[in-house]
Amino acid sequence: MSDSNKITLASFNTNYQPTWCPGCGDFGIWTALKMALVDLQIPTHQLAIVYGIGCGGNMASTIKCYGFHSLHGRTLPVALGIKLANKNLTVIAITGDGDQYSEGTNHLIHLARYNANLTLIVCNNQLFSLTTGQTSPTSDQGIISKTTPKGEVKQPLNPLALSLISGATFVARGAAFEIQQLKELIKKAIMHQGFAHLDVLQQCVTFNKINTVDWYKEKIYSLEQAKHPTSDFKMAIEKSQEHAKLPLGIFYQTQKPTYEKEITNVPIVFDFKKALAEFI
Ligand SMILES: Cc1ncc(C[n+]2csc(CCOP(=O)(O)OP(=O)(O)O)c2C)c(N)n1
Ligand code: SF4
Ligand SMILES: [Mg+2]
Structure with a gap:
């Protein structure tokens, strides 16, 4: 590749800058993502990013590529449509925890089950932040918020366990403040042939005064350093249940045929042209 074709961080620049609060973890995710794209040398015309509605989704228009700022909760179906229309594109979906694990939960389950070759990055700040900090x-x-003035009583959803039991072939967790590790995880998620779910612990410095960077740093540890076997499904489930400590890295990775490959192997059972001719 000649130097003029080389992809650099500047290749992804647009005329827009993010408007996040200073210190927001979304800056770390944005940076790690662009660094991963540079390392993988993915050209802007071969990349499509679909964004959810939330602070993380406001990354839209700050990365030069095909972009689609979709509907709250509906990022994955849009990403799947793009992938099916053009299998050669690298397709990434970027959503928030409120977006993906609330209105979008059903799509998460089904995309994991389909195993379409997409990467899902969830900016997980444990709050609805764009709408000013609801649980x-x-x-x-126990978290006190505008919607839970006496403390949250409901048990939290476990997104990684949900993806695992739904059939996801790549399940991982990173942190917005561990940029080098996050970059490597994003690269592995993109290179994975199948549905890759990467949950990212993300500080919201404005509304989440509990799950701060210091709070996370007390709890995180590396699965790689702990020699976690990423092909062991039962161990992955066990690791996904840990709460007192928070493992970072790849929980599980396996290979299965992708959805888009499988459906091209299936003969067309409904011949629209023939049906139309008969109808007329
Ligand atoms: C269909 C629909 N439902 C609800 C909303 C309102 N809404 C916009 S952003 C948001 C919260 C986003 O939270 P999250 O996905 O966690 O992103 P964050 O802002 O925390 O990064 C909600 C509920 C909406 N815009 N559209
Ligand atoms: S409200 Fe929170 S998540 Fe949203 S930009 Fe500010 S710090 Fe980031
Ligand atoms: Mg959120």
């Missing part, structure tokens, strides 16, 4: 499905019990 989300991943908020811890």
Whole structure:
């Protein structure tokens, strides 16, 4: 590749800058993602990113590529449609915890089951932040927020366990403040042939005064350093249940045929042209 074709961080620049609060974890995710795209040398015309509605989704228009700022909860079906229309594109969906694990939960389950070759990155700040800090499905019990003035009573959803039991072939967790590790996880998720779910612990410095970077740093540890076997499904389930400590890295990775490959192997059972001719 000649130097003029080389993809650099500047290749992804647009005329827009993010408007997140200073110190927001979304800056770390945005940076790690662009660094991963550079390392993988993915050209802007071969990349489509679909964004959810939330603070993380406001990354839309700050990365040069095909972009689609979709509906709250509906990022994955849009991403799947793009992938089916053009299998050669690298397709990434970026959503928030409120978006993906609330209105979008059904799509998460079915995309994991389909195993379409997509990457899902969830900016998980354990709150609905764009709407000024209500509890989300991943908020811890006891959290006081505008919607839970006496503390959250509901048990949090476990998104990684949900993906695992739904059939996802790549399940991982990163952190917005561990940028080098996050970059490597994003690269592995993109290179994975199948549905890759990457949950990212993300500080919201404005509304989440409990799950701060210091709070997370007390709890995180590396699965790689702990020599976690990523092909062991039962161990992955066990690791996904840990709450006192928070493992970072790949929980599980396996290979299955992708959805888009499988459906091209299936003969067309409904011949629209023939049906139309008969109808006329
Ligand atoms: C269909 C629909 N439902 C609800 C909303 C309102 N809404 C916009 S952003 C948001 C919260 C987003 O939370 P999350 O996905 O966690 O992203 P964050 O802002 O925390 O990054 C909600 C409920 C909407 N815009 N559209
Ligand atoms: S409200 Fe929270 S998540 Fe949203 S931009 Fe500010 S710090 Fe980031
Ligand atoms: Mg959120």
